[in-house]
Amino acid sequence: MSSHVAHHFDDASQQFDAARLGMWIFLATEVLFFGGLFTGYAYYRTLYTPAFIEGSRHLDLVLGTINTAVLLLSSFTIVLAIRGAQTDNRRATIALLAATIVLGTVFLAIKGYEYSVKFEEHHVPGASFSLGETHDEAVEPRHVEMFFALYFGMTGLHAVHMIIGVGVVAVVCVLAWRGHYTSQYYTPLEITGLYWHFVDVVWVFLFPLLYLIR
Amino acid sequence: MSEQIVPVKTYAGVLAALLVLLVATVAAGLIEGPGLGITTALSIATVKAVLIVLFFMHVRHGSPIVRLAAVAGFLWLALLIGLSMTDLLTRDGPPATDIPAGSAPDASLGANSSPTGPKMVEQLASFSPRNEASSQSLIATGTKIIDAAITTQGAADRGQARAVR
Amino acid sequence: MNNVQLPKRHYLNADYNVWSWLLSTDHKRIGILYMISLTLFFFVGGAAAVLFRLELMTPGGDLVLSETYNKLFTLHGVIMVWFFLIPSVPTVLGNFFLPMMIGARDLAFPRLNLASWYLFVGGGLFTVWAMLTGGVDTGWTFYTPYSSTYANTRVMLTAIGVFVSGFSTILTGMNFIVTIHTMRAPGMTWFRLPLFVWAHYANSLIMVLATPVLAVTLLLIGMERVLGVGVFDPNLGGDPLLFQHLFWFYSHPAVYLMILPGMGVVSEVITCFARKGIFGYTFIAFSSLAIAVLGFLVWGHHMFVSGQSVLASLTFSFLSMLIAVPSAVKVFNWTATLHKGSISLDTPMLYALGFIGLFTMGGLTGLFLATLAVDQHVHDTYFVVAHFHYIMVGGMVMGYLAGIHFWWPKMTGRLYPEWWGRFSAVLIFFGFNLTFFPQYLLGYLGMPRRYHVYPDEFQVLNVMSTAGASILGVGYLIPLVYLIWSLRYGKIAGPNPWQATGLEWQTPSPPPTFNFDETPSVTERPYQYSPWTPQTAPPPEPELAAAETTSP
Numbered sequence: 014m015s016s017h018v019a020h021h022f023d024d025a026s027q028q029f030d031a032a033r034l035g036m037w038i039f040l041a042t043e044v045l046f047f048g049g050l051f052t053g054y055a056y057y058r059t060l061y062t063p064a065f066i067e068g069s070r071h072l073d074l075v076l077g078t079i080n081t082a083v084l085l086l087s088s089f090t091i092v093l094a095i096r097g098a099q100t101d102n103r104r105a106t107i108a109l110l111a112a113t114i115v116l117g118t119v120f121l122a123i124k125g126y127e128y129s130v131k132f133e134e135h136h137v138p139g140a141s142f143s144l145g146e147t148h149d150e151a152v153e154p155r156h157v158e159m160f161f162a163l164y165f166g167m168t169g170l171h172a173v174h175m176i177i178g179v180g181v182v183a184v185v186c187v188l189a190w191r192g193h194y195t196s197q198y199y200t201p202l203e204i205t206g207l208y209w210h211f212v213d214v215v216w217v218f219l220f221p222l223l224y225l226i227r
Numbered sequence: 228m229s230e231q232i233v234p235v236k237t238y239a240g241v242l243a244a245l246l247v248l249l250v251a252t253v254a255a256g257l258i259e260g261p262g263l264g265i266t267t268a269l270s271i272a273t274v275k276a277v278l279i280v281l282f283f284m285h286v287r288h289g290s291p292i293v294r295l296a297a298v299a300g301f302l303w304l305a306l307l308i309g310l311s312m313t314d315l316l317t318r319d320g321p322p323a324t325d326i327p328a329g330s331a332p333d334a335s336l337g338a339n340s341s342p343t344g345p346k347m348v349e350q351l352a353s354f355s356p357r358n359e360a361s362s363q364s365l366i367a368t369g370t371k372i373i374d375a376a377i378t379t380q381g382a383a384d385r386g387q388a389r390a391v392r
Numbered sequence: 393m394n395n396v397q398l399p400k401r402h403y404l405n406a407d408y409n410v411w412s413w414l415l416s417t418d419h420k421r422i423g424i425l426y427m428i429s430l431t432l433f434f435f436v437g438g439a440a441a442v443l444f445r446l447e448l449m450t451p452g453g454d455l456v457l458s459e460t461y462n463k464l465f466t467l468h469g470v471i472m473v474w475f476f477l478i479p480s481v482p483t484v485l486g487n488f489f490l491p492m493m494i495g496a497r498d499l500a501f502p503r504l505n506l507a508s509w510y511l512f513v514g515g516g517l518f519t520v521w522a523m524l525t526g527g528v529d530t531g532w533t534f535y536t537p538y539s540s541t542y543a544n545t546r547v548m549l550t551a552i553g554v555f556v557s558g559f560s561t562i563l564t565g566m567n568f569i570v571t572i573h574t575m576r577a578p579g580m581t582w583f584r585l586p587l588f589v590w591a592h593y594a595n596s597l598i599m600v601l602a603t604p605v606l607a608v609t610l611l612l613i614g615m616e617r618v619l620g621v622g623v624f625d626p627n628l629g630g631d632p633l634l635f636q637h638l639f640w641f642y643s644h645p646a647v648y649l650m651i652l653p654g655m656g657v658v659s660e661v662i663t664c665f666a667r668k669g670i671f672g673y674t675f676i677a678f679s680s681l682a683i684a685v686l687g688f689l690v691w692g693h694h695m696f697v698s699g700q701s702v703l704a705s706l707t708f709s710f711l712s713m714l715i716a717v718p719s720a721v722k723v724f725n726w727t728a729t730l731h732k733g734s735i736s737l738d739t740p741m742l743y744a745l746g747f748i749g750l751f752t753m754g755g756l757t758g759l760f761l762a763t764l765a766v767d768q769h770v771h772d773t774y775f776v777v778a779h780f781h782y783i784m785v786g787g788m789v790m791g792y793l794a795g796i797h798f799w800w801p802k803m804t805g806r807l808y809p810e811w812w813g814r815f816s817a818v819l820i821f822f823g824f825n826l827t828f829f830p831q832y833l834l835g836y837l838g839m840p841r842r843y844h845v846y847p848d849e850f851q852v853l854n855v856m857s858t859a860g861a862s863i864l865g866v867g868y869l870i871p872l873v874y875l876i877w878s879l880r881y882g883k884i885a886g887p888n889p890w891q892a893t894g895l896e897w898q899t900p901s902p903p904p905t906f907n908f909d910e911t912p913s914v915t916e917r918p919y920q921y922s923p924w925t926p927q928t929a930p931p932p933e934p935e936l937a938a939a940e941t942t943s944p
């Protein structure tokens with residue numbers, strides 16, 4: 014029995030299975046947590062299609078595309094970091110986890126820039142919201158405001174998950190550097206990876222739904 | 228630990244596929260026209276998600292229960308969206324949200340603001356075995372209750388609350 | 393047999409200082425922590441009920457203002473639903489016995505388990521504080537626009553409290569599912585699991601898949617209130633029905649959170665006190681899963697008069713009828729278990745029998761409400777109030793008390809006074825029916841819920857209801873007194889006072905810190921009462937085994 018096995022488990026593999034299943038169940042709850050917002054999105058996109066097209070055109074498609082690529086790449090780096098642990102390649106694990114942190118930070122920085130532009134354009138929902146120039150004259154500004162409410166709600170919740178993710182990856186990176194993980198024991202790495210990929214999957218859906226309504 | 232070690236080549240292939248699909252989404256998304264964009268966008272996103280889940284999240288080698296957990300969340304979300312949209316798409320009255328901009332809240336008074344379909348209420352009411360005595364007694368003492376309702380904004384729990392105000 | 397003694401070392405005397413409780417990761421101690429906190433919340437929610445039942449004795453608003461009345465029923469609903477009923481059986485009895493029943497040393501994630509208790513108590517105290525100092529008048533459903541446009545009360549603070557405790561529910565559900573999957577003792581196959589465990593498995597599925605939707609709904613209310621954007625407000629372009637869809641997607645399954653664990657308890661108690669194997673084990677096990685899944689498909693029956701489309705209403709009505717099938721499967725199987733059993737009417741059995749009768753009445757009236765035309769008539773009347781109290785109080789509270797009395801000897805090592813136990817069980821049954829049966833009549837006659845004044849002709853039934861509530865209140869206080877009394881003066885129970893068959897009875901009472909001195913290996917199906925065979929009986933030489941186990 015290795016020292017990583019808690020007293021109430023029989024062996025490391027039981028502990029690994031438990032942790033992984035637990036994470037998957039947690040991710041299922043996360044799907045439904047985001048799901049409420051997706052339901053709201055489906056509802057109002059159906060009711061106010063022109064307003065949603067209008068809102069979408071005010072988003073920066075280039076930055077959105079770059080961010081998607083950044084996130085997909087970070088999923089690749091973290092999965093290789095886990096592979097590094099599986100093959101006892103500690104240096105690779107540390108370097109790839111660091112790369113993941115960098116990519117996550119780049120994503121958040123671009124997102125932050127996009128938010129600041131929206132703020133200047135008065136596209137943040139609330140008292141000071143104003144639509145400004147429109148592509149479609151007939152569109153109702155308060156309905157576009159609802160699009161932006163969903164945009165900020167969904168990407169904001171996603172960004173919160175990203176911030177947590179970067180923090181967790183930083184922690185496991187330090188632990189990897191201290192030599193905590195080997196091919197015999199890398200449960201926390203695998204669990205962190207699952208979380209990171211999930212956040213990626215959410216973005217994979219958010220991107221076309223928000224940036225690409227035409 | 229009984230994890231399969233997947234070759235780097237596989238992971239790289241998945242990443243390449245994901246990036247190609249990203250380009251495809253953007254290209255398809257730029258096509259104008261109702262209905263076409265969302266269908267392609269969601270199909271491509273689903274393919275991408277499946278790739279990530281199967282390969283990056285190791286569900287391909289996962290136990291049946293892990294696969295079930297992975298599917299359950301999405302299945303339940305489909306239930307939530309599917310049944311809610313069944314309601315929204317088949318309402319026969321004007322949508323609840325069809326109130327002209329700038330109209331005072333009072334403009335929404337009355338049954339017309341009901342998203343229902345007052346029609347539905349009528350239809351069903353004609354079938355409903357109303358208890359005569361109780362309706363009478365309610366009408367007789369209705370004033371009392373309405374008085375109470377005025378001081379009690381938070382009393383009833385109907386969705387048609389806006390009809391009350 | 394008479395000189396049974398408490399074991400020298402057990403989980404209760406392993407350590408005495410406060411931190412050994414507040415930082416304990418032992419599932420048994422956490423179960424006790426939950427029991428204490430739930431009891432406190434129960435009496436807060438009960439006190440609110442006492443006040444509004446007093447108010448309703450007279451047709452006029454004589455005791456409290458309408459605003460206060462609204463705050464009282466909201467307090468009652470919020471506390472009872474989220475801080476008593478939903479956590480009751482799972483967090484107390486589930487926490488304590490689920491690992492023991494499957495032969496595990498603890499839950500899969502003991503520290504998360506402790507964290508969920510802190511989230512629960514933190515969220516609960518915050519909610520109680522918000523509701524006692526400012527109050528909320530929206531009803532426990534937080535319907536918009538009461539909770540958004542028109543709320544001047546502490547809606548957001550209360551919602552935050554509920555939101556936080558929601559995470560406790562999610563973590564508990566996750567912990568249970570993982571534990572059942574990965575921690576079963578050797579030989580404990582899926583079809584040797586006690587039905588209590590099956591019920592908790594189904595229950596945990598709901599906890600995990602429904603609760604996050606409540607969380608995000610509360611978040612959306614916050615968004616609408618803070619940003620002033622139309623999420624649900626029709627004046628701003630929102631749709632209040634979206635709120636109801638999201639809310640009931642959580643809250644209808646949550647109704648099953650408030651009954652499934654109770655069903656699990658009843659399955660255990662019925663077989664033990666009928667001395668007979670359960671009838672239709674697999675049917676009961678799978679009906680729990682069927683209830684959990686179907687429970688997600690029926691939420692629109694709360695929206696028949698809200699303006700939902702006719703097609704959606706018809707669909708939801710039909711699906712709501714379907715869910716009666718697995719519920720009926722359970723009731724029929726319990727009844728068949730009783731048939732030709734040698735029944736002894738001990739306290740847990742009295743509660744369990746009460747459960748079956750009251751749940752059946754609550755369930756059947758639920759069918760009335762699922763019928764479109766009847767619902768037009770009784771929607772939002774006292775008929776609905778009576779219906780869900782028959783399920784939640786007649787069902788779940790009875791189930792909880794059945795379980796507490798059944799396992800009390802195991803948890804504490806001591807027996808409660810049986811005469812008082814039976815007396816209060818009968819008293820509660822009587823008080824309950826006197827409280828809520830008149831409410832069916834009131835509702836059918838047309839008295840709407842949530843008003844503090846009513847027409848004079850409804851007074852007789854209301855006075856009956858209030859009288860019943862007083863009896864019910866006394867009935868709940870009696871167990872509180874004698875259970876605490878029994879901690880010191882109760883007779884020593886011994887490991888298996890009911891001669892039950894489950895693993896939890898094959899270890900000393902109270903159990904040692906790691907539950908079993910050595911990991912049990914399971915050789916038998918559960919519920920073999922005639923002839924009596926515990927789940928750990930060694931397979932060869934049956935006579936010898938019986939002789940050994942009957943004299944512990």
Ligand SMILES: [Cu+2]
Binds near residue numbers: 643647691
């Ligand atoms: Cu329901």
